Amino acid sequence: MLLAILLILLQTGTTDLQILLTTEFSERRQILLWIAFFASFAVKVPMVPIHIWLPEAHVEAPTAGSVILAGILLKLGTYGFLRFSIPMFPEATLCFTPFIYTLSAIAIIYTSLTTLR
Numbered sequence: 237m238l239l240a241i242l243l244i245l246l247q248t249g250t251t252d253l254q255i256l257l258t259t260e261f262s263e264r265r266q267i268l269l270w271i272a273f274f275a276s277f278a279v280k281v282p283m284v285p286i287h288i289w290l291p292e293a294h295v296e297a298p299t300a301g302s303v304i305l306a307g308i309l310l311k312l313g314t315y316g317f318l319r320f321s322i323p324m325f326p327e328a329t330l331c332f333t334p335f336i337y338t339l340s341a342i343a344i345i346y347t348s349l350t351t352l353r
Contacts, residue, residue, distance in 0.1 A: 237273060240276075269325055269328070270321055270332060273316075273320060274321060276316075277314070281310065294306070
C-alpha cells in the first residue's frame with residue numbers, strides 16, 4: 237500500500253482525501269492502485285487465501301490483545317477498503333466486483349466446510 241500511496245502522491249502531488257476523491261485516474265492506473273489497496277486490506281480483513289496468520293495471532297496474543305484484534309483491528313481492513321478503494325477507484329471497483337463476489341462465496345463455503353470437521 238505504501239507504494240500505491242507514493243504513486244498517488246507522485247501523480248497528484250497530494251494525499252488530501254478530498255482532492256483525491258475528485259481526481260480522475262486512468263482506468264489502467266485505477267486497476268493498479270485498486271489491486272495494491274486490495275492486497276493490503278485483504279491481509280488486514282483477513283480474506284480466505286491469506287488468512288493463515290489470524291489463528292496464530294489469536295493464540296499468541298494475550299486476552300486483551302486478542303479482544304482488540306477481533307473487535308477493532310480486523311474491521312479496519314473492511315472500513316479502509318470501503319472508505320478509500322471504492323470511492324477513489326470506481327471503474328476498477330466495477331471491474332473487480334465479480335472477483336470480490338467469487339472470493340466471498342469461496343470464503344463462505346470454506347468456512348462452512350471448516351466448521352464441519
